[in-house]
Amino acid sequence: MVSRVIPVDVFDLVIFGGTGDLARRKIIPGLYRRFLANQMPEDSRIIGAARAALTEDAFREQVRAAITEFVPAERQEAAAIDAFLARIAYVAIDATGTNGWATLKAMMRENVVRAFYFSVAPSLFGDIAQRLSDHGIADAWSRIVVEKPFGRDLASAKALNGVLARHFTEAQIYRIDHYLGKETVQNLMAVRFANILFEPLWKAEYVDHVQITVAETVGVNGRGAYYDKSGAMRDMVQNHMMQLLCLIAMEPPYHFDPDAVRDEKLKVIRALKPVSAENIVRGQYAAGEKEGGYLEHSENPASKTESYIALKVNVSNWRWQGVPFYLRTGKRLRARASEIAITFKQPPHAIFDDAKGWHENVLVIRLQPNEGMNLMVMIKEPGPGGMRLMQVPLDMSFAAVLGDQADETPDAYERLIMDVIRGNQTLFMRGDEVEAAWAWTDPIIEGWEARSDRPQVYDPGSSGPEDALMLMHRDGRRWREIKE
Ligand code: NAD
Numbered sequence: 026m027v028s029r030v031i032p033v034d035v036f037d038l039v040i041f042g043g044t045g046d047l048a049r050r051k052i053i054p055g056l057y058r059r060f061l062a063n064q065m066p067e068d069s070r071i072i073g074a075a076r077a078a079l080t081e082d083a084f085r086e087q088v089r090a091a092i093t094e095f096v097p098a099e100r101q102e103a104a105a106i107d108a109f110l111a112r113i114a115y116v117a118i119d120a121t122g123t124n125g126w127a128t129l130k131a132m133m134r135e136n137v138v139r140a141f142y143f144s145v146a147p148s149l150f151g152d153i154a155q156r157l158s159d160h161g162i163a164d165a166w167s168r169i170v171v172e173k174p175f176g177r178d179l180a181s182a183k184a185l186n187g188v189l190a191r192h193f194t195e196a197q198i199y200r201i202d203h204y205l206g207k208e209t210v211q212n213l214m215a216v217r218f219a220n221i222l223f224e225p226l227w228k229a230e231y232v233d234h235v236q237i238t239v240a241e242t243v244g245v246n247g248r249g250a251y252y253d254k255s256g257a258m259r260d261m262v263q264n265h266m267m268q269l270l271c272l273i274a275m276e277p278p279y280h281f282d283p284d285a286v287r288d289e290k291l292k293v294i295r296a297l298k299p300v301s302a303e304n305i306v307r308g309q310y311a312a313g314e315k316e317g318g319y320l321e322h323s324e325n326p327a328s329k330t331e332s333y334i335a336l337k338v339n340v341s342n343w344r345w346q347g348v349p350f351y352l353r354t355g356k357r358l359r360a361r362a363s364e365i366a367i368t369f370k371q372p373p374h375a376i377f378d379d380a381k382g383w384h385e386n387v388l389v390i391r392l393q394p395n396e397g398m399n400l401m402v403m404i405k406e407p408g409p410g411g412m413r414l415m416q417v418p419l420d421m422s423f424a425a426v427l428g429d430q431a432d433e434t435p436d437a438y439e440r441l442i443m444d445v446i447r448g449n450q451t452l453f454m455r456g457d458e459v460e461a462a463w464a465w466t467d468p469i470i471e472g473w474e475a476r477s478d479r480p481q482v483y484d485p486g487s488s489g490p491e492d493a494l495m496l497m498h499r500d501g502r503r504w505r506e507i508k509e
Pocket of ligand 1: 041042043044045046047048074075076077118119120121143144145146147149172173174
């Protein structure tokens, strides 16, 4: 099967920070793959803009190196890479000064989509927005793309929104949360709203609880200084996990339309109750045999930053009354695995005597690895001797079902960049959504800062701190095993 290619308009994409890590690892390889998929119309250009005084050829060589390093070998075709490089331009620019802006202005063309990717530190967003506007480089149809972190609390997120709003309307601003670009995350919406099967059961009457897990095996490594100012709550929960929770908990939007979807997500965030201290467990990984612990990577040997967090969250609305959402994410855990598991309640009346054999129905949506869905159902254990029950999975791996088509699916960044060019904001966070998420997060963080809580130490390669197990045990529930 070959996936359908939906044409896009001719574009000029300017990547501020074009020589940076994100551009090299994600943006440029993603654009190259879209180029291979014929989604970069003739005449479209990618303009790197960064501080380094590079010639255009030198920048092209950096782009070639990024493709060689980050695109799978079977997709590296020499002729295609050369053709792609012919679309690349470069301008040395100073985001906080005057250098380069007139050159960039002279490079802009009329009647093409203009998109500006701010792949730089957020402290530069205001300077770049201001200069794009002062030099008349951005017009009313231009789009800007901004990266995470979008603030570190409500006040800084509001300030960032304010800075951007001085020069751009909300319809021009694309705030990336790359989780929303993941195929399986979008599949959450397809599963919920394109099937009749699940939605009738998707409420407090039938759902016992929801678990959302994003587990990583890597530690903070060289990113200790950055991570120490962030921690798992800011780095993962406030954005990515909150988005997953919204897609699970939201009401059906009236249409798959950017504002309809984002309105529904916003209502979920606003319905989140404050989380009390006993429903939060924070952890920090200890040293392992081969790798130092969190504190060895931090610049602060007494750091209280969490590399793990588990929370019990309640969505306070009609649909989810009394249904806990257990969220956990952490580094240096047993396996790299992200999944959402919806555990259903018992049938209202048990007609079989085999109470021990009975288990809840669980719908597991695996985001990575081995993306797919798994529905745990009860059947009769084969053989004579009465009606004994057993639980079996209805297991669907997207790779197995979709074959080649699964290989061709664009990664999160590719999809999101193409959505920017198409002008589709559905998978981008709106300013009010980001602010509402911080408004919920801030008091949680302030709470543990005021109490001077230290995170609980956990072993690398484990499933997290002991207290996190208790968070569910005391409710008579258990976390699912973290496994690939
Ligand atoms: P980086 O430090 O590797 O690159 C920064 C880029 O900004 C360089 O190209 C540099 O030339 C440019 N730059 C810096 N100061 C400049 C100035 N005054 N004028 C013009 N250009 C200037 O950073 P990165 O890791 O690529 O991250 C970029 C953004 O993406 C950050 O906001 C970061 O939080 C975000 N982000 C990065 C990753 C990642 O994996 N690297 C993931 C998610 C989000």
